[in-house]
Amino acid sequence: MGLSERIDKAVTDAVAIGQGGVAPRQLSTALSYATTPGGARIRPTILTSVAMACGDDQPEITDAAAAALELIHCASLVHDDLPCFDDAEFRRGKPSVHRAYSEPLAVLTGDSLIVLAFEVLARVAHLDPMRSAQLVLTLARQTGMPGGICAGQGWESEPAVDLGAYHRSKTGALFVAATQMGAIAAGQDAEDWEELGARIGEAFQVADDLRDALYDSETLGKPAGQDDLHGRPNAVAQLGVEGAIKRLTDILSGAIASIPSCPGEAALAHMVRMQAERLTPVVSPAAKQA
Amino acid sequence: MGLSERIDKAVTDAVAIGQGGVAPRQLSTALSYATTPGGARIRPTILTSVAMACGDDQPEITDAAAAALELIHCASLVHDDLPCFDDAEFRRGKPSVHRAYSEPLAVLTGDSLIVLAFEVLARVAHLDPMRSAQLVLTLARQTGMPGGICAGQGWESEPAVDLGAYHRSKTGALFVAATQMGAIAAGQDAEDWEELGARIGEAFQVADDLRDALYDSETLGKPAGQDDLHGRPNAVAQLGVEGAIKRLTDILSGAIASIPSCPGEAALAHMVRMQAERLTPVVSPAAKQA
Numbered sequence: 140m141g142l143s144e145r146i147d148k149a150v151t152d153a154v155a156i157g158q159g160g161v162a163p164r165q166l167s168t169a170l171s172y173a174t175t176p177g178g179a180r181i182r183p184t185i186l187t188s189v190a191m192a193c194g195d196d197q198p199e200i201t202d203a204a205a206a207a208l209e210l211i212h213c214a215s216l217v218h219d220d221l222p223c224f225d226d227a228e229f230r231r232g233k234p235s236v237h238r239a240y241s242e243p244l245a246v247l248t249g250d251s252l253i254v255l256a257f258e259v260l261a262r263v264a265h266l267d268p269m270r271s272a273q274l275v276l277t278l279a280r281q282t283g284m285p286g287g288i289c290a291g292q293g294w295e296s297e298p299a300v301d302l303g304a305y306h307r308s309k310t311g312a313l314f315v316a317a318t319q320m321g322a323i324a325a326g327q328d329a330e331d332w333e334e335l336g337a338r339i340g341e342a343f344q345v346a347d348d349l350r351d352a353l354y355d356s357e358t359l360g361k362p363a364g365q366d367d368l369h370g371r372p373n374a375v376a377q378l379g380v381e382g383a384i385k386r387l388t389d390i391l392s393g394a395i396a397s398i399p400s401c402p403g404e405a406a407l408a409h410m411v412r413m414q415a416e417r418l419t420p421v422v423s424p425a426a427k428q429a
Numbered sequence: 430m431g432l433s434e435r436i437d438k439a440v441t442d443a444v445a446i447g448q449g450g451v452a453p454r455q456l457s458t459a460l461s462y463a464t465t466p467g468g469a470r471i472r473p474t475i476l477t478s479v480a481m482a483c484g485d486d487q488p489e490i491t492d493a494a495a496a497a498l499e500l501i502h503c504a505s506l507v508h509d510d511l512p513c514f515d516d517a518e519f520r521r522g523k524p525s526v527h528r529a530y531s532e533p534l535a536v537l538t539g540d541s542l543i544v545l546a547f548e549v550l551a552r553v554a555h556l557d558p559m560r561s562a563q564l565v566l567t568l569a570r571q572t573g574m575p576g577g578i579c580a581g582q583g584w585e586s587e588p589a590v591d592l593g594a595y596h597r598s599k600t601g602a603l604f605v606a607a608t609q610m611g612a613i614a615a616g617q618d619a620e621d622w623e624e625l626g627a628r629i630g631e632a633f634q635v636a637d638d639l640r641d642a643l644y645d646s647e648t649l650g651k652p653a654g655q656d657d658l659h660g661r662p663n664a665v666a667q668l669g670v671e672g673a674i675k676r677l678t679d680i681l682s683g684a685i686a687s688i689p690s691c692p693g694e695a696a697l698a699h700m701v702r703m704q705a706e707r708l709t710p711v712v713s714p715a716a717k718q719a
């Protein structure tokens with residue numbers, strides 16, 4: 140089984156836990172709708188790659204961690220798309236959850252996915268209770284308040300924004316969760332892996348800014364120009380297109396340099412390089428002048 | 430320190446975790462706003478009473494469990510009050526979170542409280558990792574899909590409702606969580622404690638139906654007549670006022686009879702009787718004819 144099949148199976152198995160037995164049908168199908176199609180599954184891919192680089196001695200724990208992280212990411216997309224936030228009509232090329240179902244069901248889908256993420260982690264406690272608890276703690280910190288993605292979204296309601304804290308929590312948090320949870324799942328110390336996650340998060344933010352500025356809604360599969368529209372800070376506005384692309388390359392070199400010494404170091408560096416290529420937008424000469 | 434001070438302190442300490450360091454100010458204050466004033470704190474009171482009846486050998490774990498359960502309950506109130514659900518103007522005698530802050534901040538407050546609940550449980554894993562994991566698992570099951578309060582709310586979007594599953598998940602789930610988590614926190618088997626929680630949940634549902642039918646908005650501190658308005662099933666509509674009061678008394682007798690043998694059995698029975706008195710509405714002769 141390849142890496143992407145492994146991750147898709149982990150996510151599908153996790154979602155099935157939330158759909159077992161007697162359950163309200165629409166909310167049940169919305170859990171699948173919100174978590175498919177998988178797209179790049181970039182966060183669980185990083186998580187599983189780190190775990191494999193560290194030996195992956197408990198693959199069932201790794202799979203639970205990967206699924207839990209992806210569920211949180213999907214939950215955040217469902218809630219971010221709500222009318223009171225981005226009011227997004229489309230996500231991943233299909234109607235957003237509140238458009239396809241309803242606003243109440245979108246709120247509940249996000250809530251249920253958040254809860255399911257922690258359930259999935261608790262279910263592997265019999266294999267190693269301390270790893271399970273550390274995974275719950277790490278995921279919670281990078282998801283909630285004061286430093287997780289909820290905080291990141293919360294900064295957008297503030298009149299004065301701490302830009303460092305905003306980017307760290309809004310985009311960086313789940314990448315830090317990815318590298319740290321990968322290490323924890325394989326029985327390693329999480330601290331050593333924070334920098335790699337933070338740098339991948341920065342790179343992702345710059346790449347997202349580039350895509351938001353350069354691509355149209357159809358290519359993105361979601362509304363374009365949202366940063367301009369909502370007055371959100373953006374690396375392209377700050378550095379221009381070429382400057383932002385140079386920043387992206389520099390950050391990724393730093394990310395690779397930060398990988399802690401581990402059995403699968405070379406393979407992990409290769410994975411980060413591949414994600415980097417995927418992240419970097421194809422820029423036309425005309426756009427570079429923009 | 431009395432029981433209610435102990436629980437208030439546990440909740441306040443838990444909320445403070447979500448407010449530490451650099452955090453967006455409004456979302457940070459909304460976490461306190463949504464969790465105070467405490468009101469009856471009935472779920473954590475039951476949880477702590479069960480733990481004490483079982484010996485309460487790890488009070489720090491009991492406090493974490495009580496706080497986590499209350500955070501989930503408060504999160505559910507914030508999300509249930511949203512315009513797309515009950516559109517409630519008031520809660521506990523003050524404006525609901527989306528009225529006092531904004532709709533985005535209300536969504537994020539609920540999300541953050543859910544996540545914080547699981548963080549609080551993971552933070553006591555060093556004392557006993559298996560108890561911590563079992564608490565996470567039990568709370569997640571009674572909160573999410575397919576059998577928790579999210580499922581309960583999800584049933585309200587279905588054209589055909591499984592009434593048993595609806596009441597079990599909508600109201601019963603967090604009372605089952607209360608008794609089971611109390612037992613787990615004190616190192617006891619959760620299964621034996623399910624029936625007590627389920628029966629208290631049924632009693633609470635009938636009591637809530639009575640209050641919804643008999644009291645005005647000012648007394649309730651939230652909109653009255655919501656069941657009629659939303660066409661939700663209600664014990665008073667089914668049995669009349671006197672029938673519903675008799676049902677309430679019967680259920681509570683069954684609850685007390687179901688208490689497993691434990692060192693603090695008598696004190697726990699006393700607590701359930703006290704909660705019962707608090708639950709039973711004062712009914713005027715005129716209302717009895719309604």
